Amino acid sequence: MERSLSEGLPDLIARLEGPGAALRASIDRASTILIASEPLPDGDAFGAMLSLRCFVEAAFGIASSREEARAGKGPKHVALLCERGTPPRYAFLDGARAARPPAGEDSEGFDLGVLVDGGVERCGAPVRAVFESCREKACIDHHRAGSRARYDLAIVDPERAATTELLATLLETEAWKDVRLSRPLAEALYTGILSDTGAFVYSLTSPWTHRIAARLLEAGARASLIGEKVMLDIAPEDLRLQSKVVLGLSTLCSGKLLLGVLTLDMLEGRAPEDVGYDRIVNPIAFVSASRATVLLREMGGEHWKVSLRSRPDLDVAEVARELDPQGGCHARAAGCTLRGPLDLVRRRVVLALSRRLGA
Ligand SMILES: [Mn+2]
Structure with a gap:
């Protein structure tokens, strides 16, 4: 039998089974999805945005237009909104160019809005307006002193070193077991974890953080390239x-x-x-x-x-x-x-x- 990644750490996954299923159900109900964070997201926020898009892509597919998007099993229309565009430091990640500032088309609204690595308080005004008009609102975060707003679904675990660590943990739940850890997904997750742990130094770094990181490297994440871009490269x-x-x-x-x-x-x-x-x-x-x-x-x-x-x-x-x-x-x-x-x-x-x- 395959040894589980969470062996010795059963509570970690168990307490995310419910939230993992709820997130999957919310995405399933939606045909149009907004994913956003702060105006100029850091590595964890942007990595989490890209990761979540990969979750949707792997489980449902990405629609090429709003018209093609479907609720239920069909592909989803996904908008990744960053007010200041793709953050230059993370532009090397696969899918990074999909991020864009809010535009006129967004006034059509979204079935589901998901904020990552912080709540509405951290959004800029244009993204906040689009998010407020979403029919269902979710927030995925690891900040202890985080958002005080109300969401239809809030998945918050302040013990996780990064929102991307929380997302990687969600992947271990039953609801998301079918999502294959592709290299783009592994790299988006690794970027966030590396960034928020200060390269595995800060106090929330745990054995679990390292276990996840090992799995991400096994899935093809280019650790040295990402380490240089995320931790060392300076203008x-x-x-x-x-x-x-x-x-x-x-x-x-x-x-x-x-x-x-x-x-x-x-x-x-x-x-x-x-x-x-x-x-x-x-x-x-x-x-x-x-x-x-x-x-x-x-x-x-x-x-x-x-x-x-x-x-x-x-x-x-x-x-x-x-x-x-x-x-x-x-x-x-x-x-x-x-x-x-x-x-x-x-x-x-x-x-x-x-x-x-x-x-
Ligand atoms: Mn974070």
Whole structure:
């Protein structure tokens, strides 16, 4: 008998049997399906979008037009919406070019909308409007401080290291057993897992994460290529920006807190949305003796994105929520948005963190 991937971990699959069947039934009922996430999805969000499209393709087929799409067994019309188009870093993935910004045709609506790696709060306004008009709404996510909206189907497991890990786990349920792990699907899943675990380093990385990853490599995922693209490749502009932020770092709270600022005038004319900010924040998040790191990013119009990173036992998702009710994400990697002049924003963030750092 074939040894099961989940041997020794039975609860993991068992508790997803119901949600897996519900997702399959929702897709079955639909003829048109919207799959979306944030305006510029990260590796996990985009990998999850592509993976879910592969699920539909393998189980039902993809229709070439809305007219050809069918409820039940037939092929589905699937739209992958990214407000800013295919994220350049993930454009190498099979099927990545299917992603597009919302367009006029989307006003015809969708039977089913599925948001991955976050809920409606993380969508931009155009995608949110299309999603709100879907007849059935689903959300698949792994954020602990995630969406507060209501969905017809919410599959959320904060113990999973990535939404793509959750999707890979769903593939193990009875409802999805018929889906073959093709190379494009394996690579989309692997991209998400690698991205959200920081290449198998962050705290939610588990034996299960590694077991899934092994299976994805066995299915043909090109680990070295994906590793380079997802973890290492850096735009020269981002490298220059990284050095500017590093040189301007402030050390606060007796060395326990590091604060970096990225202002519009540092961007050499680029739009703030085009900066690979994870390439800037990740290297400064693990400076010896620091317990928390903040990167304040100016987005224009006195509007700042606050990225928070922490060491174990400091929950920065709580800090993000305290600063902004829409903030959140993970205990050790979180973010929020604040408005106001830099001085004021900086003071609010430092005060919230210094209380927790006992300094
Ligand atoms: Mn994620």
